[in-house]
Amino acid sequence: MIGCTEYLEMMNAFMDGELDEESRAELSEHLRYCPGCFNASLAYKSINEAIADGETEPPDALLPSVMNRISAHKKRLAVRPLKTIGALAAVIVFVIVTAIAAPQLLNRKKGTADSSAAPDMLFSAMDSGIKQAESAPEAPQVEMDGGGSSVEGALSGEQDDSSALTAGENIETGSEGSPRDPGQAAAPGSKNDSSPVEINGYTCSAIIVLDPEVSPPDVFDQYTYYSWQESHSLYLIISGDLYDELIDSLDNLKIDYNLELYSEITSDGWILLITSAQ
Amino acid sequence: MRGLSAELVKRAQHGDESAFEELVRLHQKKVYNLALRIVGNPQDAMDVSQEAFLRAFLGLSGFRGESSFGTWLYRLTVHTCGDFLRKEKKHSNNVVPLYTEDDDGKEMTVDVPDMRYSPETAYEREELAAALNEALAGMPEEYRTVIVMRETGGLSYDEIGSELNLKPGTVKSRIFRAREYLRKVLTESGNFFPGEPSNLSVRR
Numbered sequence: 146m147i148g149c150t151e152y153l154e155m156m157n158a159f160m161d162g163e164l165d166e167e168s169r170a171e172l173s174e175h176l177r178y179c180p181g182c183f184n185a186s187l188a189y190k191s192i193n194e195a196i197a198d199g200e201t202e203p204p205d206a207l208l209p210s211v212m213n214r215i216s217a218h219k220k221r222l223a224v225r226p227l228k229t230i231g232a233l234a235a236v237i238v239f240v241i242v243t244a245i246a247a248p249q250l251l252n253r254k255k256g257t258a259d260s261s262a263a264p265d266m267l268f269s270a271m272d273s274g275i276k277q278a279e280s281a282p283e284a285p286q287v288e289m290d291g292g293g294s295s296v297e298g299a300l301s302g303e304q305d306d307s308s309a310l311t312a313g314e315n316i317e318t319g320s321e322g323s324p325r326d327p328g329q330a331a332a333p334g335s336k337n338d339s340s341p342v343e344i345n346g347y348t349c350s351a352i353i354v355l356d357p358e359v360s361p362p363d364v365f366d367q368y369t370y371y372s373w374q375e376s377h378s379l380y381l382i383i384s385g386d387l388y389d390e391l392i393d394s395l396d397n398l399k400i401d402y403n404l405e406l407y408s409e410i411t412s413d414g415w416i417l418l419i420t421s422a423q
Numbered sequence: 424m425r426g427l428s429a430e431l432v433k434r435a436q437h438g439d440e441s442a443f444e445e446l447v448r449l450h451q452k453k454v455y456n457l458a459l460r461i462v463g464n465p466q467d468a469m470d471v472s473q474e475a476f477l478r479a480f481l482g483l484s485g486f487r488g489e490s491s492f493g494t495w496l497y498r499l500t501v502h503t504c505g506d507f508l509r510k511e512k513k514h515s516n517n518v519v520p521l522y523t524e525d526d527d528g529k530e531m532t533v534d535v536p537d538m539r540y541s542p543e544t545a546y547e548r549e550e551l552a553a554a555l556n557e558a559l560a561g562m563p564e565e566y567r568t569v570i571v572m573r574e575t576g577g578l579s580y581d582e583i584g585s586e587l588n589l590k591p592g593t594v595k596s597r598i599f600r601a602r603e604y605l606r607k608v609l610t611e612s613g614n615f616f617p618g619e620p621s622n623l624s625v626r627r
Contacts, residue, residue: 153599153603154595154596154599157595157598157599157602158595161573161579161580161595161598162579163579163580163595184615185606187615188606188609188610188615189602189606191551191614191615192555192602192605192606192609193574194548195548195551195552195554195555196552196555196559196570196571196574196575197574198548198549198551198552199552199553199555199556199559200452200453200456200575201455201456201459202452203451203452203454203455203456203469203472204455204465204469206469207447207451207455207469207472207473208444208447208448208451210469210473211447211451211472211473211476211477211480212440212444212447214473214476214477215440215443215476215477215480
């Protein structure tokens with residue numbers, strides 16, 4: 146025999162469309178003879194309506210402001226000087242992944258890399274002499290497999306065999322992470338020259354992909370939030386300076402990371418993908 | 424609406440900015456109200472709404488229609504609110520207990536006369552909505568967020584849970600407590616008749 150508290154809980158679930166048929170009948174029966182719960186149900190209903198009634202009209206300026214910000218954002222990214230990024234390239238090896246490729250990366254299964262599976266993916270790796278030693282040497286490195294670090298364990302179970310990430314050649318790493326299989330050549334459309342990378346019209350030097358299940362540490366506050374998706378978030382690092390700051394911050398915070406391609410950076414499931422143009 | 428949004432999303436994904444503008448127009452009220460209720464003031468709600476739409480625009484290519492655009496957008500808005508609150512250090516980790524009275528588990532038997540909540544006049548509805556907004560604003564953030572995500576955003580327990588990193592059972596109980604809090608506050612302020620269930624033991 147259950148009490149009114151349980152019936153109120155059932156009523157809540159019912160209102161939220163999350164109560165099964167059998168419980169619904171039971172609740173309905175209870176409401177017929179329990180005036181307290183019946184009154185509560187009326188109050189709940191009024192609360193629902195009042196929440197809707199209490200919605201206010203957004204300011205007229207919202208729509209134009211949004212569109213202005215979009216224009217400004219595109220313009221700002223398009224005209225960014227690339228000098229700092231060029232300097233950065235001398236010390237960091239990077240890969241370039243399009244926004245389309247990134248989710249595929251996160252959903253990829255081990256050992257399924259196949260460049261032909263992702264024809265629209267722009268991917269490039271540049272051997273610019275990465276200094277892995279810069280990355281928190283005392284912190285344990287994340288285990289990475291030879292076909293490209295597997296990240297699915299830290300993310301939800303959605304996986305897609307067809308969405309493969311291919312690594313470019315010449316990735317040099319001093320970490321435990323294995324170098325990419327040179328046979329996994331850059332995908333069609335990849336570029337190995339030194340030009341900056343454009344993603345959806347934005348010139349970028351780096352992208353960080355983070356598991357959205359966990360809140361980002363403050364260190365990410367200053368980075369441009371590029372994209373939010375069901376399975377992950379992308380942070381776009383626009384300037385080399387910010388990249389350096391990030392690395393410093395991560396080191397100071399003793400957050401483990403791996404510059405090879407992407408890695409878990411803490412034990413709580415963060416995924417960090419660092420990519421960069423030259 | 425959903426079909427229209429889907430069509431607009433498709434066009435916006437192909438670079439049609441006017442389609443995105445239309446999406447903003449369609450969803451701005453929900454987004455703004457979600458933000459307003461979570462961050463608590465119009466100026467910040469305006470900023471957060473803009474940021475959420477900007478993120479939506481930038482992340483549009485990643486929207487694959489697994490949920491409705493509205494659901495995706497509202498989750499993104501909540502996410503943006505969370506980032507905002509973290510950044511502004513407004514986020515409090517103190518969990519304030521919703522219920523302070525202690526009934527010692529004592530069974531309360533209340534004779535409830537036939538006082539049904541009467542249909543409200545427009546004025547009463549307005550008054551109730553105002554009282555409710557006030558009650559929402561005074562509610563601990565953990566509870567306000569879930570009830571707003573549910574009521575204003577229309578998100579399911581699972582969706583709220585995955586957004587806030589909570590188990591669906593926790594979401595369910597927080598929504599329940601949030602509603603009970605509102606009912607209690609609004610009853611005390613004279614908006615509802617005080618009909619208590621016969622053996623309700625309010626848990627802390």
